[in-house]
Amino acid sequence: EAQVTQNPRYLITVTGKKLTVTCSQNMNHEYMSWYRQDPGLGLRQIYYSMNVEVTDKGDVPEGYKVSRKEKRNFPLILESPSPNQTSLYFCASSAWGVQETQYFGPGTRLLVL
Amino acid sequence: DAKTTQPTSMDCAEGRAANLPCNHSTISGNEYVYWYRQIHSQGPQYIIHGLKNNETNEMASLIITEDRKSSTLILPHATLRDTAVYYCIVRVASGGSNYKLTFGKGTLLTVNP
Numbered sequence: 001e002a003q004v005t006q007n008p009r010y011l012i013t014v015t016g017k018k019l020t021v022t023c024s025q026n027m028n029h030e031y032m033s034w035y036r037q038d039p040g041l042g043l044r045q046i047y048y049s050m051n052v053e054v055t056d057k058g059d060v061p062e063g064y065k066v067s068r069k070e071k072r073n074f075p076l077i078l079e080s081p082s083p084n085q086t087s088l089y090f091c092a093s094s095a096w097g098v099q100e101t102q103y104f105g106p107g108t109r110l111l112v113l
Numbered sequence: 114d115a116k117t118t119q120p121t122s123m124d125c126a127e128g129r130a131a132n133l134p135c136n137h138s139t140i141s142g143n144e145y146v147y148w149y150r151q152i153h154s155q156g157p158q159y160i161i162h163g164l165k166n167n168e169t170n171e172m173a174s175l176i177i178t179e180d181r182k183s184s185t186l187i188l189p190h191a192t193l194r195d196t197a198v199y200y201c202i203v204r205v206a207s208g209g210s211n212y213k214l215t216f217g218k219g220t221l222l223t224v225n226p
Contacts, residue, residue, distance in 0.1 A: 004156070031212050043157070043216040050211075058213060090156050094212055102214065104156030 002027045004105035006091050012111045013081055021076045021108050023091030029103075030096040032074040033058070034066065036087040037107075043090065049074055050096075081112045117201045122221040125195075131188040133220050135201030138182040145206050146177060148186045149214070150197040157200065157216070160186065164206075191224045198222075 004025045013019055025032065033048040035058075045058030049068040063085055065077040074093075078085060091105040118136040125131040137146065148160040161168055161175045163184075168175045174187040188195055200219040 033213065042218065043214070045211075045213045048211055048213065056211070058211075088154065092156075092214075101159050102157075102212065104158065106156055107154060109154075 002103065004091055004093055004103050006089075006105040006108045008108060009106065010109050012113065014113050015082055016080050019078050019081060019110075021078075021089060021091075021110070023074045023076065023105060024072050025074075025091075025093040025103065026072065027093065027095070027103065028071065029093040030071070031102075032068065032091065032093045033102075034064070034074070034076050035090045035092065036060065036085075037090065038087050046076070046089075081110075083112045086110060086112045117203055117217055119199075119201050119217065119220045121218070122223065125188075125191045125222060125224050127193060127224050127226050128190055131191040131195065131222055131224070133186040133188075133199050133201075133222060134183065135186070136183045137201070137203045140181050140203050141205075143205050144203050146175065146181075146184050147202040147204070147214070148173070148175065149200045149202065149216070150195075151200070151219070152194075152197040157214075160199075188222075191222075193224050193226065196222060196224045 007022045030051045034046040035043040037043045044060045046064050047066040049055040089108045092102045094102040145164050147162040149157045151157045161173050163175045177184045198219040198221050200216050
């Protein structure tokens with residue numbers, strides 16, 4: 001089954017404790033992206049990647065890092081989480097040239113205390 | 114990307130057709146209309162897209178007016194599982210290297226038994 005998986009699905013952490021949210025897709029997609037969703041602000045893009053070793057900032061990259069060492073994986077790293085990063089996070093992927101059909105993961109709900 | 118306007122919420126009876134309107138009066142000639150939906154706190158799901166011709170797939174139909182200033186998403190036989198926020202997105206098909214989707218507030222469709 002074609003899918004995007006995220007782990008963990010739920011996470012409670014404390015300010016400053018580094019964490020990684022993993023994202024993996026099994027569709028051999030070139031494009032991957034991270035969004036965060038907050039009430040009243042909708043979905044906002046954090047980072048995206050066009051292919052292995054190619055990443056770039058989205059609209060709200062501050063406080064986040066990403067890496068794309070393998071085509072299937074696109075982890076989101078919070079080096080020093082802060083309470084304003086409490087949010088619902090989604091990973092998405094699509095094939096090159098088929099951007100209209102983006103597949104989204106189930107989401108990761110993060111609470112930073 | 115062109116701005117879209119959608120009603121905040123709509124109701125529909127189970128088994129009836131749900132018609133969700135979207136206004137995109139500033140759409141450009143090379144911009145497509147995409148529809149996604151998000152069931153409560155799940156990842157957004159692609160539904161359908163089109164340029165100027167009406168489109169139909171297994172999930173829905175998309176009717177675009179001749180002047181392309183508005184469109185309607187039709188769910189022919191709505192079920193309770195179709196209760197979700199529906200997003201109308203307008204953007205160019207080949208938007209450079211970033212396939213970012215800009216989600217507005219969308220329409221909350223509630224399907225009632």
